Amino acid sequence: MYDLVIIGGGIIGLTTARMLSRYNLSILLLEKENDISEGATKANSGVLAAGFHPRGSSLKGISAVKGNRMYRKISRELKVPVKYTGSLMLAYSDEGVKKLNDKYKRGIINGAKGLRIIEPSEAFKIEPAISRKIVKALYSPETGIIDVFKLVYNSALLAIYNGVQIKLSTMVQDIICEDGHYHIKTNNGEFDTKFIVNAAGENADLIESYVCSSKFIIKPRRGQFYVFEKEDKPLIDHVIYQVQETDEKGCFIAPTIDGNLIAGPTSENVRDYDDKATSKDGLDKIERVSKKIIPSLQMSKLIHTFSGIRANISNLEKSEKDFFIERSNKGMISALGIKNPGITSAPYLSEIIIKKLSEDGMKLSEKKEYIRELKEDRKFLDCNDEEKKRLLKEDKDYAKVICRCEKVTLGDIKKVLRGPLPPVSLNGLKKRLRIGMGKCQGGFCTPELIEILSKEWHVSPDKILMSKEGSKVSKGFVK
């Protein structure tokens, strides 16, 4: 019998697991995919919102403001790079200025600090590359950027080090309430637990429906993004939003923590959560808006396009939409409709989840010993010379550079493969080491990786997956 089963290995599930791992609790986290963070957490902008987008006093707004600030400490504890870059929101017309004022008010109500409506001259000083056609801008010092892949991976690592078990490729198929506890049926075993956190994102309504009738219907809403090559001198340092005109949705441009630029997202309903295709309309729209924000943006620097899926509550009016942390049943707390800015809000939402669990009788007694923070874990080529020499003595594989663009060595790869949460696919490696995310997009390293993984796992090359089951990278040997 577990004290707690967390359903879902995205940002909410992993943050909750990490926070609870300091207590005397036996915790199991179940994830239906073959890796953590394969849903909405995987594909987003990596921006830490300042909380002026959501409605005033909404949970979404408040949790964004509070979560944003909590990342200062989390970043230190988990050794995840965070940069509070600040942001500008641009208005091109008087109509737009009204919307800016509205965002300003929302921000103030939600608790955001330092918001200012500024003149174009000041905006150009802050970001010289932005459009000259703006009439006003909203400045926020609190907007930031974060390495999301590292955040979720390191959250999982800390949780694991403190005793949390993570079971991948395990899909919950039913939950039965027995006297005083829950019995969970999955495709990969059955588990008994006293408490449940439902952080199943896209499937949170389904999971909830096993124990009660869910108020919400969650449907997929897709967002497409552009990624641009790293530059020695990035075009912008701040996150640049713009007031929506016509059908532009919330499309914006932001630097990433690794030095790329990211532009997007679009927002459109799709039929299912696996529909991560990009569309011509969507891509055209991003290009149009990006160039509107930064006229000098060179499309030739584009290296990648991708889509992410948001878990969108579809049966509520826009004015009622929000994040919901609900008590689905005694001892079972569900997080519903957590879409953007879910990464930002996650720490605060997890605190609410924990509070509700405690109200339902979960005992939170701190372990005598637990790991509070992770040690800095740099890739070999990011280490200083002293560390490099030490590592080279340990293993010569550190001298073998496999990914030139993102500077990853065979030693780094083997370390991750033999670590506590090893990847099972090329994308899993990519999320942990950024391998293949550079400007050649895996052109040079993919063949090497197929060989390395085949040898490491003692399988033939046709067993190596790009991501999910069935996504075979190659068809075996030529001869």
Added chain:
Amino acid sequence: MKKYKVVIIGAGPAGLSCGIELEKWGIDNVLLIERREYNGGMLRQCIHDGFGLINLGKSYTGPEFFLSLQKKLDNTRVKIENQAYVLSIDYSKKPYIIKYISEKRGIVECSAENIVIATGCREKPFSALSVPGTRPAGIFSAGSAQYMMNIKNILPGKSAVILGLGDIGLIMARRLMLEGVKVKMVLGLKMTGLKRNLKNCIEDFSIPYREGWSIVSVHGRKRLKGVSIAAVSSDGEIDLSTKEYIPCDTLLTATGLIPEKDLCPLEETEDVYLCGNVKRIYSLVDQVCDAGAYTAIKIARKYLNNSKELNEAKKILKEKIDRSFEELEKSREDESFICTVCPNGCSLSISKIDDEILIKGNKCMRAYEYALSEMKEPKRIITSTVKLKDNPFMLYPVKTSKPVKKTLIEGIMKEIRKIKLPNKVEDGYIVSKNILGSGADLIATNIFMGRKDEVHEC
């Protein structure tokens, strides 16, 4: 810290040629840094023939052409550091300081009076084209697939579409067909490949190709299931009314090469030379070699004051390079039949009146014989690879010792698949005598691991 007169980064054809030419002019104290365990760069995976027609006077395979360079380099005093990756170059003062990491010796620093950057180029990834659709497994850049297939023994897929009508796209189409992968179509905006590649790679295998077409959507969530293609007008407008779906599990893209400038200084810097494809993208390896030699001469001029000989050599080479571009352009435009036997590359006009074949335009009898055999019984050299006994992830390049009848290609490829070689054989080793009674032997075109120089630290 070791001090060098010249440090060359990259031991592909440009870097090797530069090293060889430096020796020719007596420039000593040269270090060649190469990332891989073997030299040759892309030549190693280009197992097809057609290299060296200009500089060596006959058609070599990539590995053979590389071997000819390596043998010349072996007679020089150039030091080679393989499996060495350059971490940084300090361009702020002279001599420049290069920091690299070597599998053998860890982190090493050396200084250089001159730096030659010969790092070649990389392929533009498909994801940069912003083609709408899914992002499944099974999409590779053509060079990446070539490396997988010709060296690593990894099969990218079973049925393929190729985007790109340049030489790389055409050559990969033939490679896939030879190795048993069905090529459904090769398409692109414009045919930019050499005539002989269109003929030998596409027409020989009756592969459908379309000029003025592009891929407009990618399908399949896990592994690629197919692509949608459509005609594109000359001003870049996609005509969706022409849209067609082609099922395939693999897409190779050869849509452009980008110079690999990561190690280059941000602005032009004294005594730093960009050489080969890192400077501009060349079509022929002969040109890349000439560019390497040209760079060497430029460096040598600084040390051998006003040498007449050197100035003369520079002029000749410059003219040769310029001429090769002109000739290449001409050969692209020429619609007639081109003889591929010797570098003359005669444009032949062939006509058939009743049963008599009339051939005009040949400068020598070899071209005449070639044209005649093309008309009567076409023959081709087969290039391929064979398995090694102990390493499933390494293939050995082989070729037939002379052209064989086109009709025998399929049978010979089947024979080749059965062969397993010991891990080390000599160059020119006869893998199979008179293969399939074709009259040609199957010979190994050796993998050369590079000379094992020790670079001693002071």
